[in-house]
Amino acid sequence: MNPKHQYFKLSEDDILGIISDYLSEQVNFGTFNSRIEFVENENNEYRIIAAYGEIDDESIDEIDFKVLDETLQFNGERSTMPKEFLIDITNAEHKAKIQKLIAKLDTELNDG
Template sequence: MNMKKKSQAYFKLSADDVLSIVNNYLEEKISWGAYNSKLSFILDDDKDIRVIAAYGDINDQSIDTINLEELDKEIDFNGEVSTLPDSSLLKPQDFQTREKVRKRIEELKKDIGDF
């Protein structure tokens, strides 16, 4: 397969790639500078997959002892897309739906500020 089409791009990301991307994204959200973190994928019985993450001060070594599976049971989803109304989440893989979600996020940011 020719991997250089001008109108398309292909990606195949490993689990470490995905966690690195998520970590970089969340790092911007916390904006603490130096920090200690622990991230992992959680796969439940329904085959739903999600990332659970814990962040703390760089000197907070207790982050390393947090049981992420237990934390997953204790906290609700708090990501930008997962907290949108269900009407915004029709087909996330569809360009039009992604644009609808992106626009809704921008509207929410205008209404309530960055979250």
């Protein structure tokens, strides 16, 4: 491993905790009740659904996250990013840039 790099290996709880901490800063509740979990769809794609409400709102425990997954639109910073900022791996120019970065990372990892 390259000593100039920092590496992270995160468990499901780590990931959910980080996201929950981030999202809690986005909500307009001083104190709140929340629930967050991974949801998998029929294409084996994972996403995270989170619900926040008033501290005494116990209805959050009854929310069906699979239903939310089917009805909510993505609303994260990256999923709502303008398309010109997204990488399209079918685009030859984008693919060449990605391959160059992969080769550079591979070299760095193998030299370290």
